[in-house]
Amino acid sequence: MTHAQIMRALSGLLLGLFCAILSSTVVTNALPRIIGDLGGGQSAYTWVVTSSLLAVTASTPLWGKLADLFSKKILVQSALVIFVLGSVVAGFAQNPATLITARVIQGLGGGGLSALGQVVLAAMISPRERGRYSGYLGAVFAVATVGGPLLGGVITDISWLGWRWCLFVGVPFAVVALIVLQRTLNLPVVKRRVKVDWAGAFFVTAAVCTLLIWVTFADNKYDWLSWQTYTLVGVSLLLTLAFLLVESKASEPIIPLRLFRNPTVALASVASLFVGIALFAGTVFFSQYFQVARGESPTMSGVMTIPLIGGLFVSSTVSGRIITRTGKWKGWLLTGGILLTAGLALLGSLRYDTPYLQIAGYMALIGLGVGMTLQNLVLCTQNQVSPTDLGAASSAVTFFRSLGGAVGVSVLGSVLTTRIGHHALETITRLDPQDRAAAAQASGGGQLPDPALLSAPVRTWLESAYGHGIGDIFLYVAPAALIAFLVTLFIKEVPLRGPSRTP
The missing domain is CATH 1.10.287 (Helix Hairpins)
Structure with a gap:
């Protein structure tokens, strides 16, 4: 296949991936307002994120195994339909429980799109060329990630739209993706009689x-x-x-245990687990920081995360093309681990009044590190397994990344509540007696507070507690990135197979 033929075949897949990521990230900056309107608290905020990650984690190995057995095209289209169904249910949610349930449905579809994207790519392209096209997947990931929060913030701030349209916005993209996939993605179907x-x-x-x-x-x-x-x-x-x-x-095991006899598969899976902890747990609380600790609007909250996504976009595309040209990938993994660890550790100093340029620099480091790490852990795994195990091996690495993210978000969501409470109690004595009652009311009731409704002293007190607490979260998650880096040191570099024909 020529480059043009590959891009036509990948167009619907990339659009479907864009749809899934957009619908996931578009709610990021709307979440504080969504949870506030639905009457939820910090636990609901955490579970809205965790429930989707849980569904992705649990379903990814199954999608990957099905891809080794059935039509990959039909599976991708099925994942899109499931994702759209979850988006519609979420858009009409009237309480946190319904929203969390809908996010589970979204996660089932999202798990399919995440796992199948890598599988379809591997089915069409040799490992040597795959680095370049993995960079395209990373670029789509970056564009949807930066576009989602920005679009979600704008939609949330427009009074005649509101946050519910953040959950509907991915539907038209999914419909177009289904049509494009039907016309462009044609892969041979290997039919086998198996027991799932x-x-x-x-x-x-x-x-x-x-x-x-x-x-x-x-x-x-x-x-x-x-x-x-x-x-x-x-x-x-x-x-x-x-x-x-x-x-x-x-x-026909869902995760063939024999795969982990291969040191590369085993080590890449462990590294992905800790990268997932660092990536999801380290970034999911950014919207809370900018909106609660700094009092920014949902739109501005999205704008302020651009350095993170810019770093991801640059590093994923550049590293992908260079890996295709050279066949060498380990140096990128190691560099990405160092940058990710450094960015998270530096963000441990975060406070509500930290200068934004300083925060932007730290976020850019995280983005650069993630862009060099995520796709390349899958790439080095695919290079070490037979074609019949591509789906299972790819989804195994993705599974551990999602598992790390789900566990990390859950643990650190609980820790964040404790840290915010600790810093709030530590500083409440600095308030005047008349403000203490308002402060106690704002921090009680189990719901996320709205800083705009508070007096200036109470608002500063609350912003300080949230800023310091979220800074603690980044500091706690930095060791996970360091462990991922140490694990990648032991992965043996095997040059990517296949010819390089970069035009």
């Missing part, structure tokens, strides 16, 4: 759900060391053991 590993899918989903329930409510509903913790962790371990037992005996 539904038992494996059930046990891995149950194990992850139990784990997330534990980390979400720990230190809130019960102590970290309590009978509830012992029970939930014990059940999660038993379910994990059951999953491993089922996978060892299944004829």
Whole structure:
């Protein structure tokens, strides 16, 4: 296939990926207002993000395995339909529970689009050329990520639209993607009579759900060391053991355990787990920081994250093209790990009055690091497995990244509540007696506060607590990025297979 033929075949896939990412990120800067309007608190805010990540995590291995067995084209289209259904339900949600349920549906479709994008790419293109086209996936990821928050902020701030249209905006893109996919994506279908590993899918989903329930409510509903913790962790371990037992005996396991005998697959999966923690947990609270700690509008909150996405866009496209030209990828992984760790550690000094240019520089470092890391962990894995295992191997790496993100967001969401409360209590004595009552009311009730409704002293007190608390989160997540970097040191670089024919 020529470059033009490949791009035509990938056009619908890239549009579908754009749709999924846009619909996920478009709510980022609207979330504080969405949760406020629906009467939710910090726990609901965290679960709106976590529920989608959970569904992506649980469904990614299943989508990847199905891609090895059935028509990849039909699977991509099915994922798009599921994603649209979730978007429509979310748009009409009247309470946090309905919204969280709809986000699960969105996550099921999003898991398919995330996993299948890499699988389809691998089915058409040799590993050597794949670096370049992975860069295109990274570029689409970056454009949708920067466009989503900006678009969502504008929609939220327009009175005659409102935040519900943030959840509907991806529907027309999905319809166009379905039509384009039907016309342009034509891959050979390998039909085999198989038995889908539904038992494996059930046990891995149950194990992850139990784990997330534990980390979400720990230190809130019960102590970290309590009978509830012992029970939930014990059940999660038993379910994990059951999953491993089922996978060892299944004829078509959802995650073939033999893949992890390959050191590259095993190490890339571990690195992806910690990159997921750093990426999702380290960035999901930016909208809260800019809107609650700095009092910015949803639109400006999106504008202020441009350095993060700009760094991601530049590094993913540039690294992809250079990797295709040289066949070497490890240096990019190591550099990305260093930049990601440095950016997160520096953001640990974040406060409500930190100069924006300083924050922008730190965000750019994170973006550069993520762009050099995410796609290349999948790329080095695909280079080490047979064509029949491309789907399972690609989705395994994506699975661990999503798992890390889901667990990280849940844990740090709980930690954030504790840290904000700690800093708020530490500084409330600085307020005048008449302001303390208003401060206690603003921080009570379990709902996200609206700084615009508070007096100047109380607002400054609240912004300081949130800014310091979110800074703590970045500091806590930096070691996860450092562990990912240390793991990548042990991945042996094998030059990418196939010819390079970059025009």
